[in-house]
Every structure is written in C-alpha cells, then in structure tokens.
Amino acid sequence: MNQMRRTLLKLSAAALAVGFGLLKTGQALAATWNKAGFESKATSDALKALGVSGAQPSKDIVISAPDIAENGAQVPVTVTSKIPNTQSISILADKNPFPLTSSFDFANGAEGYVSTKLKMGQSSNVIVVVKADGRFFTASKEVKVTIGGCGG
Amino acid sequence: MAEPMKIRAKMEGDDADVKVLMSHPMETGQRKNEKGELVPLHFIQSVVATHNGKTVLDAQWSQAIAHNPFLGFRIKGAKPGDKITVSWIDNTGDKGNIETTVAAP
Numbered sequence A: 001m002n003q004m005r006r007t008l009l010k011l012s013a014a015a016l017a018v019g020f021g022l023l024k025t026g027q028a029l030a031a032t033w034n035k036a037g038f039e040s041k042a043t044s045d046a047l048k049a050l051g052v053s054g055a056q057p058s059k060d061i062v063i064s065a066p067d068i069a070e071n072g073a074q075v076p077v078t079v080t081s082k083i084p085n086t087q088s089i090s091i092l093a094d095k096n097p098f099p100l101t102s103s104f105d106f107a108n109g110a111e112g113y114v115s116t117k118l119k120m121g122q123s124s125n126v127i128v129v130v131k132a133d134g135r136f137f138t139a140s141k142e143v144k145v146t147i148g149g150c151g152g
Numbered sequence B: 001m002a003e004p005m006k007i008r009a010k011m012e013g014d015d016a017d018v019k020v021l022m023s024h025p026m027e028t029g030q031r032k033n034e035k036g037e038l039v040p041l042h043f044i045q046s047v048v049a050t051h052n053g054k055t056v057l058d059a060q061w062s063q064a065i066a067h068n069p070f071l072g073f074r075i076k077g078a079k080p081g082d083k084i085t086v087s088w089i090d091n092t093g094d095k096g097n098i099e100t101t102v103a104a105p
Helices: A002-019 A043-049
Strands: A061-064 A075-081 A086-093 A100-106 A113-118 A124-132 A135-145 B006-012 B015-021 B044-051 B054-061 B070-076 B083-090 B095-101
Touching: A043 A086, A061 A124, A061 A135, A075 A086, A075 A124, A075 A135, A086 A113, A100 A113, B006 B083, B006 B095, B015 B044, B015 B083, B044 B070, B054 B070
Parallel strands: none
Antiparallel strands: A061 A075, A075 A113, A086 A100, A086 A124, A100 B054, A113 B070, A124 A135, B006 B015, B015 B070, B044 B054, B044 B083, B083 B095
C-alpha cells in the first residue's frame, strides 16, 4: 500500500509539474531521471551529479565485460557487487560523449547485480560506482573497441 | 504503440534470475539517416521492475544503452509462481510493460 501511495504522490507531483508547464508531457513520469548526470560530457561532472564523492576502489565489485569488443554498439556488461547493502549501481563509459550510461537502484530483495549491453564510441574504461550504506565504492575495467570490427 | 517485449524469470538457488528484452531503437541523436538528417534522440529513460507488487529495481538510462535493450537482474528470496513485472518509459512518453511468473529451476 505504501508503494501505491508513493506512486500516487509521484504521479500527482508530476501532474503538478506538467500543470505549471515545468515539464513536457513526455517527461512527466520520468521525473527522477538525472538530467544533469546524463547530460554531463565529462565523467567527473556526471559523478558530481550523482552525488558521488570519495569513492573507494573496491575488489568486491566484479565487472564482466569483454577485453576487446568487436561491436561497440553492443558491449555486454555485467556488474556484481558483493558489498553488503548495495543500494545502487551506476555504469559509466569514460570516453563516451555522455559518459553516464545507466543507474540502477535496488530495493526489496534485489541483488546487487545487473546485466545489460552498452554502446561505446571508442576504447575506454568502463567505470562502475556502487552505493552501499550511503558510501561509495568504485571499480573499472578497460574495454577495447575495434572500429568497424568484422571479427578475427 | 509499444513494440513487444520478452521476459523470462527462473529460480537459480535462492534467487529469481530475470532476463528482459525490450524492442526499442535507442537513437543517440547523433546518427544520420540516408538523407543525411540527424535522427532525433529517442531512448528509454526509465525502467521499473516489481516482484509481487513491490519495486525491486528502478533504473535510469541514457541513450548509450544498446538498441533493443537487454536487462538482467536477480531477486533474493523469490519463489516459483511469484509475479514479476517490468515497465519502461522513453523520452517521448512511449511506454511498454510485460509480466511473468517465476518458473521453477
């Protein structure tokens, strides 16, 4: 029921925002989308927009991604956080025009695990930031992107 | 009109392993069509997954997620028969959703 209340609150807040012309209709439900973060052109700015400060390097974050990606349009990335109470995972491609690719917030028993596919413009570090118990942890892995890759 | 999605949820140990495929062009706003015009930015911004009605995953995406996005996640303590839903909304307000039940291992 609490969830329903939250949804209703979110909806009414969004409706109000639309009413005041603050948002275009299409954006109403995505009110929590981190515009500043996703529109940052530098990794450091994106991290700032995510509220990340003093992220500690951690070996408990496992990034599974290819060393060499033959197709930069489909780079499989799987992140597993073994850090207790992982609340969120953010994935950045350092040299993309807009480095922040995604943020995943977990609740109600979701494991600190996510698997997706990214677009990468060029060879770059994939940077992962994990939030756990209000603290930030980070890890990265280099992925080489073969331009015009036809395999082999 | 939203394109079809695919979903599969299956027990793996104590977790339900959920895999989702969405149909979406995920345009970056930087690609040109055959006439040399820029194809406008068009991408899924938000994805929400629930387990028996409770939100388990709330994701925000940029245009850098690959087209026809794949998403995998795991839910601890789920049981066969539990209901899983996944819904998305893109930057134009288009939406999609799908549901399934967790299958036994």
